[in-house]
Amino acid sequence: MATGFDTDVVVIGAGIFGLSVAWSCVQRGMSVTIVEKATIGAGASGGVVGALSPNVPENWSPKKQFQLDALLSAQAHWAEVDATSGLPSGYGRLGRIIPITNARGLEHAQIRTEDAKSLWDGEAFWRVEDSAKFSGWIAPESAPFGVIHENLSARINPRLACLSLAKALQVKGCEIREGWEMTAINDNEIIGPSGKIRASAIVMAAGVACFPYLETLWGRNAGMGVKGQSAILGGVSVGTAPMIFGDHTYIIPHANGDIAVGSTSEKTYDDPFSVDEKLDIVIERATTICPALRHAKIKHTWANVRPRARKPDPMLGPIKGPAGLYMATGGFKIGFGIAHKCGETLATMIAGETTFLPKQFHASFAEANKK
């Protein structure tokens, strides 16, 4: 630890981004303290859906490559975390099916089958199959042109994954202070009602709360919260069925037999944490695609706000402001799929080493981008 500091790295926020940055820093031998104003996974990360899914294999870009690398390394990452914590994250590479509803969709899916072979380096497939292969799981009338079946997608239990990662961090010596709210940041120092912590690096991973802070630095809007509503359904036995994504809706079988259904995408809302009739519509859509859900019972509902930067890309890395300050936010709808790779990238930056990050993911890119 550098002299004069309480810890090498202080992380603000115990959501999936903060925990993941902490993990990679700890793995590099840095001392890390996490402060969390509420409890572990209290924000967007404490949810129930947990799709880790790729973008379509076309128009390849460094952003898509970053996500592919993250998805391909997720299994080993979560296996290591769970082995360290002794807790389950619920990770499972189930694959995904997507109903094809028209001839144009079929044509595109067939072209992408070939693209996936080269772009995904033979690590996973994307192909068109008859929906009858998934009979009893997907309604044939919802997939009149067949289904896309890809085996890159995985699911995780977001809430359990945060707990597993937090426990693994504690096993490795990381301190997590719950109920500790950061109220100000100075050079190499954060302040809260419970005192101050001096650190060589400060990582702000406070989810949507990063945006008002950035607005005070930048003098303009930095991002927004997009509300999502979701549900856990029980009472349906699905065996080893893949997850489904159709009509903007995810249907995800979890390890304990529950099925997650989500989510809404709301830019305006009164209460970020309540559910309403918009969730009924999501469940109805899911039931149309997957009639097995007709007899399911709603066990639990959940809503929260995803951190979406102005360009909907993660914001990672140092920014102009107090000395030692780094940003780690903007996971938006794919936060769980990329968090461990974002964490690894941040830790490399903090260590002062060179790392590749798509330019759009640099916090400094968002900082410089006025539009």
Ligand SMILES: Cc1cc2nc3c(=O)[nH]c(=O)nc-3n(C[C@H](O)[C@H](O)[C@H](O)COP(=O)(O)OP(=O)(O)OC[C@H]3O[C@@H](n4cnc5c(N)ncnc54)[C@H](O)[C@@H]3O)c2cc1C
């Ligand atoms: C309904 C819904 C469904 C989703 N589905 C998926 C999905 O299927 N797949 C996927 O990859 N992603 C999904 N997401 C998105 C994903 O959950 C987010 O991208 C991710 O959780 C963001 O993590 P984060 O750590 O940046 O933010 P958060 O989880 O919000 O963490 C920020 C933490 O910072 C704390 N904090 C804030 N201010 C302070 C402060 N001043 N001092 C101390 N602590 C502070 C908060 O309490 C919070 O715990 C979904 C989101 C929602 C809402």
